[in-house]
Structure formats: structure tokens, C-alpha cells
Amino acid sequence: MKKILLPLLIIGFILVSCKKNNLSDTYWLAVKSYPIPPETGNSIYDGMTLHFADDKLIYGNVFDQRNGETELRISGNKFFVNDTLWAVSFAQYQDSLVLDVNENARVKFVKLGKENSLPEKKQIWKHKNWVLTYNDYQRELFLTDSLFFDEPDSKLCIQKDLQDNQFISTIDKWKAIGINGNQLFVKTFHQMDEEFYRIKSYVNDSVIELESLEFPSVKTDIRKKQYISTEQKDKIYEQIQNYVWKTDKIIDLDTISEGSRNWDSTYVKMKSLKNKRLSFKFSDDLTYNIYELENSVANGNWKVSETGNEIILNSGIYPSDYIDLINVDKDSLVIGNLHKFEPTNDNYGLIVELYYKLVLKK
Helix, strand or coil: CHHHHHHHHHHHHHHHHHHHCCCCCEEEEEEEEEECCHHHCCCCCCCEEEEEECCEEEEEECCEEEEEEEEEEEECCEEEECCEEEEEEEEECCCEEEEEECCCEEEEEEECCHHHCCCCCHHHHHCCEEEEEECCEEEEEEEEEEEECCEEEEEEEEEEECCCCEECCCCEEEEEEEECCEEEEEEEECCCEEEEEEEEEECCCCEEEEEECCCCCCEEEEEECCCCCHHHHHHHHHHHECCEEEEEEEEEEEEEEEECCCCCCCCECHHHHHCCCEEEEECCCCEEEEEECCEEEEEEEEEECCCCCEEEECCCCCHHHEEEEEEECCCEEEEEEEEEECCCHHHCCCEEEEEEEEEEEC
């Protein structure tokens, strides 16, 4: 009896395993591409979505609503698209799938199963100021409504490193999207690295518990940053508007980078900053001017942020559009700003990016 039972158990295990490996009507998200060979740095598959539907493959990207559909045939561990070998299965687990795609990248896909479904809460993303925490590291996120350049399905994200209390020198994109009932929050970092988070739970109206799909062991959440009242905001306006605020003291000049690429719409002379020739005027008609001595070098519209911690210039598209209100008094302002300055003779014509902190006086 034991001799008969053992082969039956083995056959049963094989049948169950085959059933588990059935990919029909499953959804997957590519969270990490490993280039082949490694030095190529190929990460073009990050963010790719797959939906295996019987003999079809529906593919897309979390940052783009467009998708495509193609014929699919699976033979053993080989995936054929339109009878052409597209990928080879390197490993398959209950919640993840590793494919060698087009012989140039090993790609890890995470399953987006119905067991992780949550109701969609579109309203919660109308709040624009958040703090993203993973382990002990924190970043403040400004989730704007501005489109990410010419990508109609993604919006601009401005980020601030709360450890250094400085804005990050990058323009990134973000999106909240639902796939197969899974609610995802996705964004980029320095435009190169994609971050993929699955919403595990809405703790309350202010806290969202997240799961990093690339690093699931990392404790992650995102919390609303509190807005100030209309009365508090009006008080800040009254304290700073209609005065010419002149540089009294330079607290800090931190060189972030030097390069040839510029995302700022205006230049400020390095000499004007170091010689304390800069002054600022924020008028009650919500226009501003930045002066080098008597000459206006930048102007546009301004407003106080909903948290009361920043002045936002123009449309708030660039990191330089955010001026930190470090301290606001009756006769002085302490501000911080990340900005790019014109090339100087001693840096071989490269654009200098500085985070500066100034004490301004009336």
C-alpha cells in the first residue's frame, strides 16, 4: 500500500504544482530590471504591467494609460509572442515571477492579486502635502496637479529631504492607479529610479500604510502634512507682503552640484548672492520681484503654501519655485532656497546649484 501511495502523492504534487503555475487571468508589475550583461544598466522594463489572459498578453505601464495586446503562447518555461520567443521564465513563485526578457534583462514581476484588493479613494489624493517614511528616512512630497512635461498620464512631484531639510534637485512624477483591485502609489526619484508602493490599508484620513513592492520588508507609510488655517495664512501674508526684504546675513551656502543642464527659468549672479545684493519683494497683488541691487532679475506670481512653510513662486513646477519660510518675524525673514546660478570664471563655465539660507531685513 505504501509503494502505491508514494507515486500517487508525487503525481498529485506535480498536478497541483502545474495548476499553481497557470498564469491565465493574472496581473503583474515589473518592479526591478537586472541588465544582461550587468554593465548595460538596462532598466527600461521597470513599471511594465502584464495581464495574462488565456492566449493573449495585455501589456502596459503604470505611468501610461496606453496598453497593447498580442498573441501569447507558453511552452514549458518559454513565452512566445506572435510565435517569436519573447521571454524565458527564470523562476516562478506564489507572488512573484522572474523572466529573462528579450535576452537583455532579468525582470522581477510582483503579482497584483485579488487578495490585495482595496476600495479606491480618489478624494484622498486631493491633499498635496505628504511625508513619505520608510524605516527612519523621511521625504516630504509635493504632489502637484501639473503634468509631468508631455506625459498626460503622470503629474509632477517635488521632493524635500527632511533629514537635510532641503529640496531635492530633481523633477519627478507620481501617480495613483488601480490594477485588478490593487491600489498603487507610484513615483520616480531623480527621474531614473521608480518606486512602487501597494496600499495595504487606510489607517485613517491622514495615514496610508504602504508596502514597497521592491523592498517589502521595509516599513513604509505616507502621512498628510497638516494645513494651517485661513487666519494663520493671512497673518503670514500680512507680515511679509509689500516690503523690500534685503539680505542681512548669509547663514549657509551649500553647493549641491555643478553641471551644464539647467531647469531654472532665471539665473541669479553668484556675486550678487555672496555680496548680499539680493532683495525680495512680495506684493499684495500676489506678484513678486527678486532684485540684484535695483535691477529685477526674476518676477512672477507667488502664494503661501497650504502648510505655511513655503512661499511658492509661479506654478510650483521647479524645486527653485519653493522658498522655505524658516522663520517669520515682524522685522526679519529667514528663508532657504535651492537655485542654480550663472557660470563663474572659477568653475569652467558650469552652472552652480546652491541651497542657500539668508536672513532678510526690511
